[in-house]
Amino acid sequence: MIGDRLQIGLAGLGTVGTGVYEALLRNRSLLEARAQISYEVRRIAVRDLGKPREVALEPGVLTDDWRDLVEDEKIDIIIELIGGTREAHELVLAALKAGKPVVTGNKALLAEHGSELFRLSQERGVPLYFEASCGGGIPIVQSLQTSLICNRVDSIVGIINGTSNYILTAMEKKGLPFHEALEEARMLGYAEADPTLDINGWDAAHKALILAMLAYGTPLSPDKVAVRGIESIDPVDIQFAQQLGYTIKLLVVIKRHANQKALELRVQPSFVPQTHLLSKVEGVFNAIAVSGDIVGETIFYGRGAGKNPTTSAVLGDVVLAMRECRLPDYHTGFHPYAEAMRVLPAQETVTPYYVRFRVKDCHGVIAAISALFARYDIGISAITSRDGADDEEGKHWNYLVFMLYECNFGQLESSLAEIQRLGTVLGEPMVLSIERMGMND
Amino acid sequence: MIGDRLQIGLAGLGTVGTGVYEALLRNRSLLEARAQISYEVRRIAVRDLGKPREVALEPGVLTDDWRDLVEDEKIDIIIELIGGTREAHELVLAALKAGKPVVTGNKALLAEHGSELFRLSQERGVPLYFEASCGGGIPIVQSLQTSLICNRVDSIVGIINGTSNYILTAMEKKGLPFHEALEEARMLGYAEADPTLDINGWDAAHKALILAMLAYGTPLSPDKVAVRGIESIDPVDIQFAQQLGYTIKLLVVIKRHANQKALELRVQPSFVPQTHLLSKVEGVFNAIAVSGDIVGETIFYGRGAGKNPTTSAVLGDVVLAMRECRLPDYHTGFHPYAEAMRVLPAQETVTPYYVRFRVKDCHGVIAAISALFARYDIGISAITSRDGADDEEGKHWNYLVFMLYECNFGQLESSLAEIQRLGTVLGEPMVLSIERMGMND
Numbered sequence: 001m002i003g004d005r006l007q008i009g010l011a012g013l014g015t016v017g018t019g020v021y022e023a024l025l026r027n028r029s030l031l032e033a034r035a036q037i038s039y040e041v042r043r044i045a046v047r048d049l050g051k052p053r054e055v056a057l058e059p060g061v062l063t064d065d066w067r068d069l070v071e072d073e074k075i076d077i078i079i080e081l082i083g084g085t086r087e088a089h090e091l092v093l094a095a096l097k098a099g100k101p102v103v104t105g106n107k108a109l110l111a112e113h114g115s116e117l118f119r120l121s122q123e124r125g126v127p128l129y130f131e132a133s134c135g136g137g138i139p140i141v142q143s144l145q146t147s148l149i150c151n152r153v154d155s156i157v158g159i160i161n162g163t164s165n166y167i168l169t170a171m172e173k174k175g176l177p178f179h180e181a182l183e184e185a186r187m188l189g190y191a192e193a194d195p196t197l198d199i200n201g202w203d204a205a206h207k208a209l210i211l212a213m214l215a216y217g218t219p220l221s222p223d224k225v226a227v228r229g230i231e232s233i234d235p236v237d238i239q240f241a242q243q244l245g246y247t248i249k250l251l252v253v254i255k256r257h258a259n260q261k262a263l264e265l266r267v268q269p270s271f272v273p274q275t276h277l278l279s280k281v282e283g284v285f286n287a288i289a290v291s292g293d294i295v296g297e298t299i300f301y302g303r304g305a306g307k308n309p310t311t312s313a314v315l316g317d318v319v320l321a322m323r324e325c326r327l328p329d330y331h332t333g334f335h336p337y338a339e340a341m342r343v344l345p346a347q348e349t350v351t352p353y354y355v356r357f358r359v360k361d362c363h364g365v366i367a368a369i370s371a372l373f374a375r376y377d378i379g380i381s382a383i384t385s386r387d388g389a390d391d392e393e394g395k396h397w398n399y400l401v402f403m404l405y406e407c408n409f410g411q412l413e414s415s416l417a418e419i420q421r422l423g424t425v426l427g428e429p430m431v432l433s434i435e436r437m438g439m440n441d
Numbered sequence: 442m443i444g445d446r447l448q449i450g451l452a453g454l455g456t457v458g459t460g461v462y463e464a465l466l467r468n469r470s471l472l473e474a475r476a477q478i479s480y481e482v483r484r485i486a487v488r489d490l491g492k493p494r495e496v497a498l499e500p501g502v503l504t505d506d507w508r509d510l511v512e513d514e515k516i517d518i519i520i521e522l523i524g525g526t527r528e529a530h531e532l533v534l535a536a537l538k539a540g541k542p543v544v545t546g547n548k549a550l551l552a553e554h555g556s557e558l559f560r561l562s563q564e565r566g567v568p569l570y571f572e573a574s575c576g577g578g579i580p581i582v583q584s585l586q587t588s589l590i591c592n593r594v595d596s597i598v599g600i601i602n603g604t605s606n607y608i609l610t611a612m613e614k615k616g617l618p619f620h621e622a623l624e625e626a627r628m629l630g631y632a633e634a635d636p637t638l639d640i641n642g643w644d645a646a647h648k649a650l651i652l653a654m655l656a657y658g659t660p661l662s663p664d665k666v667a668v669r670g671i672e673s674i675d676p677v678d679i680q681f682a683q684q685l686g687y688t689i690k691l692l693v694v695i696k697r698h699a700n701q702k703a704l705e706l707r708v709q710p711s712f713v714p715q716t717h718l719l720s721k722v723e724g725v726f727n728a729i730a731v732s733g734d735i736v737g738e739t740i741f742y743g744r745g746a747g748k749n750p751t752t753s754a755v756l757g758d759v760v761l762a763m764r765e766c767r768l769p770d771y772h773t774g775f776h777p778y779a780e781a782m783r784v785l786p787a788q789e790t791v792t793p794y795y796v797r798f799r800v801k802d803c804h805g806v807i808a809a810i811s812a813l814f815a816r817y818d819i820g821i822s823a824i825t826s827r828d829g830a831d832d833e834e835g836k837h838w839n840y841l842v843f844m845l846y847e848c849n850f851g852q853l854e855s856s857l858a859e860i861q862r863l864g865t866v867l868g869e870p871m872v873l874s875i876e877r878m879g880m881n882d
Contacts, residue, residue: 023591027591030593031590031591034590035590137589137733137735138739139580139587139589142583142584142587143580146757146760146761147582147753147754147757148578149472149475149760150464150471150475150753150756151753152468277718277721277722277742280718280721294464294578294749295578295743295744295753296744297743298580298741298744299740299742299743300739300740301718301741301742302738303736308735308737309736312592312735312736313588316587319587319590319591
């Protein structure tokens, strides 16, 4: 039973942990009124007891062993903000097994171990809250769990990595090449010292896995997602996109194919029509479009990362946990309505495509490539080209772009392998899917 | 106590009522899995028992007296979709008094009687759910109640009337005058036979009142809102807006002025910067921007009306009610954190303004008007003009636009009264507030 004051154990006092602790103190009267219970932060687990802290702490509140939180019988709920996956995994497992509800924002943890943790939470009837793991302050998790719950989710398409969106926006608006845009993001604090997971798509892929597990009640693991990053996007692709009426965004695409009992799950830079609201999402902002069978399309927009938005999401969950943990056997947590679904292999996904080649400046190039696409039954909706440059031997080459009608990705790959053998194409082509999204109709 | 199957009473079988009933049957397995309870629609109250229905109904399920729902001891929750305010008011009062949780989408009811009904719900501990009353399928109510709950809401700015947004979009994109755009909306089913409340701003004002009561825990009544509709917007204003970098939208503006302990609450056509996402919301779509002290700005976008989006919102609440009504003394309903706040009189609101005059074609007009603005301490940021036409006497007049820096609306009104007396201004000027909204920064 919960005492008069709910006792919180906080694991982690980094940027977000500090934000959460500060807000728990600063907005106490508001939070207690709205949660209808008073609370106390009983213990805080940190890695280094000696490290100077931005916040004033009562003596004895700190510990350098998270087990002290799990084993403290007085602690009612645990907020996990230590990051990483190894220790966080142990911590969340131990907390759920000890019957303590957990609030976490750890997307890598849930992407890797979500299937196990959600199952454990379900079996033990101990809630696991994870609003902060996807989309920062955007209330996507709770909305899928409550307001939109009567819907079968047809698709979730979103921009859920702020760093890569900042880079793509800077490339488009300022004409910067990728590395300069990344440098700018780093200087402004929008990219971490090691931005690998942001630009190679894996940060977005972690969030995609969580959203897909939530929306479809299906256990999933990272090997199921087709992931491509934005590292190889060239300014010329940004320019072609604009000229053709599109904006390039790193998109997460989760789609249910009911007739195939399959789920499409991919993260890749894509062409978004300039008429769609997602194309207008700039800088570090995130946006997630959810299409439900009843509600149609709804879009959630906001800051996808950073101390404050993430703090807001964590505290939303904390209030929910405070309300719900007075009620045994009750939580709004993870309510799967599982449909047995396989994940569509990348080769089977079907979209229209943008394919940009660098080709030798000679006659018959368009004819030869077009003939090969035709042989693979791939329709061409438009062709455009642009002057390129001279190679080291002084021979000229040009950019050549094909806009293709919907085709199977496996088919496209086969056709491109043959096109490469023509000998008129230089290097690898740039292949970007074109997302068809209905709105404002 | 709730039995094995939760018993639902549905009042109203119009468009939304039918949608809700159909979805309760069609998505039963999904809803029961997610709500973790099975259910039955026990009685449906309608006005006319003899009217042909789109849905097949078991004999005896219909009644033409809503009291049969309230008085039936077996009925656990009531969905109110009869519309109007008189009978709906009686029904909701009676249901709450009978201890039956109510789900409603009735915005006029809550705008007029919300203060009373929310208080009763609170006093009796019987939840009143109202997601469908604001923004159709957009989960704004539940998000304010849960995910965003740790925030003090700084402002809510939104487009929450689809009909007027359709009309303004058609005026802008197709160059139609107001009445032709309204006719088009009517033909497409986007405007009702009597569209008065949509175009005079009162439908939006009802929703604004509900959002303000929810966000600030303050009882409010319709006389507190400053409301203007879109009837008098001229195509020339749409054109000036575009030229100056804005789009005209019917905006709901709710702002907290902490230092004045006051709430700003107005509904009016306004200039929205083309750089802000709200300016891109077209046609019948709605969007609501919420700024919280912790989360920053988040935007919710989707279909704000219509059978399906409203059905989605009603059913989200029904699932919440199903989950929560097994738990006495528990609900996520209306958790006020009231701050004593007065509503700012319209005269005290401060924004920059667009003022468009029709002026006689003679010398010294700009000088005279500028001098009067200066006398009232109102700064001018830009002046632009456009050729007008000849009046009946063959005398020429022109359009003259002043873009004003932030000023008090009362001050502006006084200056305009004096300007009218100059004798060079024809008719009433068009005055539109310019909304400053931060985003993508």
